[in-house]
Amino acid sequence: MSVEAPPAVAVDRPRRPAPSLTLIAGLLLAAAFTVWAALQIDFTLAPLWRNFSNGWVVISQFLQPNWSFIFRVWDAWVETIAIAIVASAVGVLVGLLFAFGASRITNRSGWMYRTVKTVLSVIRSLPDVAYVLIFVALVGVGSLAGILALIMFNIGIAAKLTAETIDAVDPGPLEAADAGGSGTFSRARWAVLPQILPNYLSYCLYIFELNIRASVVIGIAGGGGIGQVINVQFSRFNYENVAAITVAIFVVVLLIDQLSQYLRRRFV
């Protein structure tokens, strides 16, 4: 048997795989939705060069921050940090309870699990301003409304992140707890909690950071703190004061970020 030599001609290029229909349909749909959405809100970028001078007046004011203003509103800074501390502390504690209810591992009752899940997704679907407006209507303008609104907001995030961590715990300690005949509570306390604690603590710090960032939003809607100062200065067109506050918020967020990164390295 002689081995046939391979043909000397160049091999044909392999056929291009047929494009996936789902992909094409998806892309068309996304493009159509983009066009439709842009038409609905009359989207145009033309004012960007037509009215740029209007914006430039404000921007040039913004570029000369009035630094001394930062320390004149010292009370508002203290208030903002205090709001963030109280709201994140309460929010993450309640969020932890919800997280245990929102994981199949710690909550073995089917209907309770689904109820908690539904409640959580309702809590998460309302934006933070909506909560501020609700609580301002209930308890009046001020930091209490801000604290209550942030607590609701924090419960949603803390419960979601922690429940996902609980879902991924090592089953070994769970089996040990089951074999030892522990009840639902002690199982969650001794087999699950120690495993999720490092992650949970880092979520707590993350939520605290988010709360500082959210302070602008909270204040503008009437929830107290530094955002309220920004709101007042805006309505008086004191943009140089707003610029100083904006830069200061950035620095505060950066410092807290550094601090929480340091703490996170120690926990995890």
Place this chain on the structure above:
Amino acid sequence: MSAGNESQATSGDAVTTASAGRTPRPAEPSKAKATIAWIALAVIFGGAVALSDAKWGQLSEVFTEGARYFRLMGEGLLHSPFSEPYSEYWTLAFQKMMESVYMAWVGTMLGAVISIPMGFLAARNVAGPVTVQVTRIILNAIRAVPELVFVIVIMLPIFGFGPVAGAVALGVGAVGTLGKLTAEALEGIDPGPVEAAQASGASRWAILRWAYWTQVLPEVIAFWLYRFEINIRASAVLGIIGAGGIGQLLSQLFSKRDWDQIGITLVVIILVTIAVDSISGAIRHRIISGSGQKVTTEEKAEAAV
């Protein structure tokens, strides 16, 4: 923390002393550190409660007033949505919510398109060190400024009141996070395909298109969708200061205290948000798991906000 250490210490002692017959129970490890940490936290919390300037006496109104308003909201919801004026309330809330969704989508698309070149320029394995540093500084500066400030300072004077100002502000804000995430995704790619493309003599552009971009595409699109979900919530905030959408409607309603209409509006927000989130979430999971990558997009994206 402390619980983990305790159990380790106890089990270690048990192993070493097991052979000695009946042994005394090992001493409990010191809890001093944990106690100090708890006391410190309690002091911080107490201080914050005192310094927050909150009128704690009004806390009870949450329940008294809350129950009353909740009943009023319920009344609005229980009326037939086809009777006047409730049908108008439902339509108006839905229209305004969709305006917010459109604003968020256009903003996200705008930000996504700009973030692609920015992401490439900010990736260390694509651009030179100087370009990377400059681009990263720009991206970080954008991330530092709250979207609210973008709207008030730049967009409202230029675009006037309305959803376009909000969409552009959301777009600019999205460039910061999406650019950073794209750059990080590009830096994490498998170098194999890049080397293969280089070995076969591909042009620089072809390498970027077929070796870099194809590898990060699923993850990047998942980030875009996640950003869209975030932007829907952010658009509510922008509405309060005049960028249209659901936020504008909400602040009008709350200043009039029309509780039956507020109830309807809140329910529309919840329904539309949950619907959009679940569609977008399903697409994200399909894209990511379809590509065989194990990425927890949400954690990454949350960390970058």
